[in-house]
């Protein structure tokens with residue numbers, strides 16, 4: 636099928652979203668909560684675009700909206716820019732000190748939060764759910780979830796206690812778009828502060844470097860039926 640994005644006629648396959656078609660063709664649509672390896676979620680709404688059909692237009696999240704034959708899409712129409720700016724104003728009020736959000740806001744011409752100081756929070760998390768989805772859909776562990784509602788909603792371990800299911804893989808840390816998850820490898824120990832967990836790191840028998848949490852390696856070994864000594868040597872030395 637053919638869809639028109641920003642005046643360009645583009646080939647799209649059935650099942651693709653507007654965001655996927657745009658990205659494939661080098662058209663930049665900003666997003667924070669989207670990752671190709673995960674189901675689309677539409678949490679951050681920064682990827683909104685305006686679609687036109689039958690003389691009408693509406694604003695949709697491009698990460699969720701499917702490409703349709705003959706669809707006309709504008710990624711930065713005045714209506715899109717006004718709405719995207721409003722979304723960024725809200726994110727900036729929640730995360731006024733976060734560099735990623737500040738940069739995005741600046742790109743939209745927002746230098747300072749427009750809310751009064753007493754309404755500003757000091758958060759890094761935008762509650763996009765990427766960490767929770769990665770843990771569930773990629774790692775297959777579901778060690779964390781989104782808890783609470785409204786402005787108190789946040790990713791957390793069960794009962795806000797040290798997560799018992801976490802294997803320390805760090806996927807949540809690596810995928811977080813705003814650096815809200817704090818993880819540190821200190822000598823032979825990995826700490827993930829958000830979930831209050833600590834893991835002993837495996838030492839490579841050849842180079843002596845600590846390279847991955849033992850719990851994560853055990854999890855992989857058991858699930859893939861690998862030999863006991865499979866992870867004795869790190870990938871660099873293999």
Ligand code: SF4
Pocket residue numbers: 766769770774776777778779800801802803804805806807808827830
């Ligand atoms: S580090 Fe723990 S919480 Fe984060 S993705 Fe891995 S298993 Fe899930």
